[in-house]
Amino acid sequence: MTPEQFIARWKDNKLSERAGAQAHFDDLCELLEVDKPRDPDNYCFERGAKKAGGGDGWADVWKRGHFGWENKKPGRDLEKALKQLTDYALQLENPPLLVVCDRERIVIHTAFTGYPDEPREIRIEQLVTPEARQLLRWVFTEPEKLRPEKSTAAITAAAAGQFAGLAKAMRQRGEDGQRVAHFLVQCLFCMFAEDESLLPAGIFTDLLKNAGQDAEKARRRIAKLFQAMQQKNGEYGDADIPWFNGGLFKSIDIPPLEPSDLAGLHAAAADMDWRAIDPTIFGTLFERGLDPAARAPLGAHYTDTGTIEKLIRPLISEPLLAEWAAVKAEIAAKPKKAKAAYQTFLLRLNHFRVLDPACGSGNFLYLALKALRDVEKRAHVEAQELGLPAELSMQTGPHNILGLEINEFAAELARVTVWIGDIQWCRRNGYAHATNPILKPLDGIVHQDALMNADGSEAEWPQCDVIVGNPPFLGTKKQWSELGRDYTDRLRQLYDGRVPGFADLVLYWFEKARAQIEAGRLTVAGLVATNSIRGGANRKVLDRIVASTRIFEAWGDEEWVNEGAAVRVSLVCFGNSDQPAQLDGVAVAKINADLTSGSALSKATKLAENTNCAFVATVKAGPFDIPGDVARDWLKIPNPNGRPNSDAVRPWSNGMDVTRRSSDKWIIDFGVDMSEADAMLYEVPFAHVLEQVRPMREKSNRAAYKTRWWRLAEPIPKMRTALIGLNRFIATPVVAKHRLFVWMDSRVLADHQLIAIARSDDLTFGILHSRFHELWSLRLCTWLGVGNDPRYTPTTTFETFPFPAGMTPRDTAPRTGQGTPPCLAGEVAAERIAAAARCLNERREAWLNPPEWVDWVITPEEEKAGFPKRPVAKPGHEADLKKRTLTNLYNARPAWLDLAHRELDAAVAAAYGWTDYTPEMAEEEILRRLLALNLERAAAAA
Structure with missing residues (x-):
């Protein structure tokens, strides 16, 4: 044709x-x-x-x-x-x-x-x-x-970039940042309203164009347009202006403008289709660009809606759709009562309230509202299929959402995000948006501190059906600097007994949500936390949640973007819900406080036989570390007290020295009680500390750090005492991708990024490096928010671990006058573990430092002081040796290494008496047995 x-x-x-x-x-x-x-x-x-x-x-x-x-x-x-x-x-x-x-x-x-x-x-x-x-x-x-050339995200990012440039230029002229930000938000809404035909076509763009270079004329005309939008029956020239209201144009305070500002605003209005703004990221990007207090850089990543939906879906969409399914069944079964059942469900949606108690610039609130709108739309469509008349208006809307936000500008942006997003939803789905006014008041989004009132009392949250949000992550060490010491101390005192003093700030939101549920003022909550919530002091808040309600959906370890930085988080939904439990998208019987579904290892307790053995090592709090070649030169310098500098300087090791290769760093160490007068007699080391460390220490908030500035901040005397008489000790990095244990010479001082274990026997080394201890440590450790690496802690991972009977740290402790036994004499099982451990270590060391590539060197001064030899690459093998790290070895896990670990695991399993053990034994079964042993030991000792 x-x-x-x-x-x-x-x-x-x-x-x-x-x-x-x-x-x-x-x-x-x-x-x-x-x-x-x-x-x-x-x-x-x-x-x-x-x-x-x-x-x-x-x-x-x-x-x-x-x-x-x-x-x-x-x-x-x-x-x-x-x-x-x-x-x-x-x-x-x-x-x-x-x-x-x-x-x-x-x-x-x-x-x-x-x-x-x-x-x-x-x-x-x-x-x-x-x-x-x-x-x-x-x-x-x-x-x-x-497919359109640009995504809505790209369009939004470009728009945010344009406005950020305008805001920066105006602030650099000395204009108040909040005044500028408020004005530009009003302008961008006008551009959106113009493109969505809420304002007469071209009215804002033409205003800017016709003003030409006359910035004062433009300023007056913009003010008149804003005033017309604020009023009922507003007029601008010959045009009738709809009533917008809603609070956005309540305050009209336009800063002085320059011709360059007009050009930038006109370009943004004329060149962009503002209908394409993405409300799921709009607020975040514009806050970063317009708010001078925003810390994250413009263009930083934002969290995708798919991740946020992992909370929205189980909290809002699924339960409400389940309710609708029941109503549909009632409509089909009882036609005479169909209309009443349908209207009751719509009224339920009308009264539904969602609160984000740390709403930021509103992306969670918009997605919550969108979920409610989508549920109602589906009900409308399916009700018509069942023969009920069409609904011309909707019961859901901006009134369904509530927000609390401590930053006033962010709260304003949250309102604009919701208004824009809701207008877009209505237009795209064929529903009439609000009129008279177009912007319904959003008084439910409140500028306030969500945790504590100005008078020091606990802030009250409004009653609602669902809480959802992404409260601020702020570790305990940063709370004083970010929040102020007075505020932090008052907050901790206010929540004492409910939130541990050393918990991440995000945990206060979890506890308040739990209390709302317990008080009957909330049904369910879903919040984002750093993935360290699964362990340590943080987990105590989840313990309280599990004790008073239930976790019904969780994602234990998800990628997230916070303040522009990639972090690892946990998403936790809890409350009075009968939904089947799901963990990481998989149906499970229950979810424990540590966000696992198997044995509740959070019940594990510390065991007396494991105490006084594992220590977080020394904390410097200043540049006490020095290069090895400098330290070796210092060993040659005499002192007025006739003592060598080896008394005050020694090899030093941190976590990266273990996971990578030695950095050959040494440290100035004046011990745990050396006086300033005695330290002075070690002239060169003391001079370094006087010049490099003292100025920093004098600014410290801790009195002890100021007054004892020549010593390490935390010299850990108990660790030093425990290491007396040992020629070596076991060390493991606090944070590492792989749980690695290594031997360290006792003359080397360990940094706080290492855990020092005061044992020198191969038996303990082997048990710690077994699969069983590794699984235990991964479940009971804490987690870093950044990256995805577990944090090994003596209290939760070492002191709770049930060693095989007769092989506990108490059993392998150094014998008075006898040193540390290489293993327990006469014990076949112990000898087998020790032999497997030696084999593993010897093979690893041969791989790390092959004799063909390495020379072991030591200076006379080092040898005299008893310091260990150092591996140095032979000429031509420097690059080869750099690649020989424990991290690279365990990333590759060659067959010989895997076999060595399997032999070690079999030996440790035999010591437990697990005759049925195979490498295929399920992790949950191993953990179940270890937990039972821990609880049995704890009960026997009680």
Whole structure:
């Protein structure tokens, strides 16, 4: 069929809508030389056929993965046709294109996830052109070619960048940052309102254009427009201005403008389609660009909606859809009561309240509102299918959401995010947005401290159905500096007994949500926390939650972006919900306080036989460390007291020295009680500390650090006492990807990034390096928010671990006058573990420092002082040796290493008496046995 034949047949065609629809579509397929719809499973007419209530199907034509197509008679409202397609997008498997047609016009709407709708209209007369026919042919063959060039995220980021530049320029002229930010938010809303036809076409853009270079004229006119938007029956020139209200234009305070500001604003208004702004990231990006107090850089990543939906779905969408499913069943079973049941459900949605008690710039609130809107829309559509009349208005809206936010500008942005997002939702789904005023008041988003009132009393949260949000992450060490010492101390005192004093700030929100549930003022909550919530002091808050309610959904370790930095977080949903428990997307019987589903290892207790053995090592609090070559030179320098500098300087090691290669750093160490007068006699080391350390220490908030500035901040005397008489000790990095244990010479001083274990026997080394201790430590450790590495702590991981009977740290302690036994004499099982441990260590050391590549060196001064030899690369092998690290070795885990560990595991399993052990034994079974042993030991000692 030629274009001319097609146009002649269908221009002014009088066939009815139903009679002409399929014939028109078949002819169009012939014109475009594409297949006709003849496959009921993938490409067909009347997808969905007739609905239960007697209405039409979901789409007149449907092609899987390509389009939904709705036909109308010429002159009919194509917006209504589009609404039908959007109503049934889910049933149509969310096609990327939605096409509406009245036989003389074809309008193609793009519906790619994360991209704006860029409609393209083709009129019947245009079909004579190859370009129009090719565009239509892509609808059938290659819909990806119609994907918009820029995503909504990219458009939003570009807009935020433009406004950030304007804000920066105005602030650099000395204008108040909050004044500038408030004005620019009003401007960007005007641009959005103009493009969404809420304001008369071009009114804001033309205002800026017509003012030319006269900045004062523009300033006066902008003020008049803002005033008109604030009022009922507002006017601007000859134009009637709708009533916006809502608080955004309550305060009109326009800063002085420059011609460059006008040019920037005009470019933003004229060049961008503000309808495409993405409300899920809008607030975050604009806060970073406009608020001078925002710490994260503009352009930093933001959390994707898919991650946030992991909270929204189980808290809002799924339970409400389950309620709707029950109502649908009631409607079908009791037709006479159908309308009442339906209206009761809609009233339930109307009264539903969601609170974000740390709402920031509103992305969680918008997504919560969108979820409520989506549930109601689905109820409308499916109620019509069941024969109930169509609902013309919605019961959900901005009144459903509540927010608390300590930053006033962020709270304002949260309101704008919700307003813009809700208007977009209504437009895209074919519902009327609010009018008179367009911006309904959002008094539920409040500028306040969520935790503590100004008078020091606990802040009260409003009653609601759901709490959801991403409260601030702030570790205990940063709380004094970020929040102020007075505020931090008062906050900890206020929540004493409920939140541990050394918990992350985010835990206060968890505890308050738990208390709301306990008080009957909240049903469920879902919050984001650093993944360290699973262990240590942080986990005590989850212990309280599990004791008073239940965790029904959790994601233990997710990537998140906070203040522009990638961190690892846990997502936790808890409260009075009967939903089946899900952990990391998998159904489980229950979720423990440590966000596991198996044995509740949080019940494990410290064992007396493990105490006074493992220590967090020394803390410097100043530049006490020096390069090895400098230290070796100092060993040659005499002192006035006749003592060598080896008394005051010694080799030093931190966590990276273990996981990588030795940095050859030494440390100045004046012990635990050396006086300043005695330290002075070691002239060169003391001079270094006097110059480099003392100025820093004098600024410390800790009196002991100031007054004893020449000593390490925390010299750990108990560790030093425990190491007396040992020629070596076991060390493990506090934080590491792999749980590694190494031997360290006792003359080396360990840094606080190492745990020092005061044992020198191969037996203890072997048990610690077994699979069993590794699993135990991974479950009972704490976790770093940044990255995904476990933090080994003596209290939770070492002191709770049940060693095999007769092989505990108490059993392997140094014997008075006998030193430390290499293993327990006469014990076959112990000898077997010790032999396997020696084999593992020897093979690792041979790999790390092969004799063909390494020379072991020591100076006479080092040897005299008893310091250990150092491995130095032979000429030509420097690069080779750099790659020989324990981290690289365990990343590769060659067969010989795996075999050595399997032999060690088998020896340790035999010591436990586990005759049924195999390498395939489930982790949960191993942990169950270890927990039982821990509880048995603890009970026996009680």
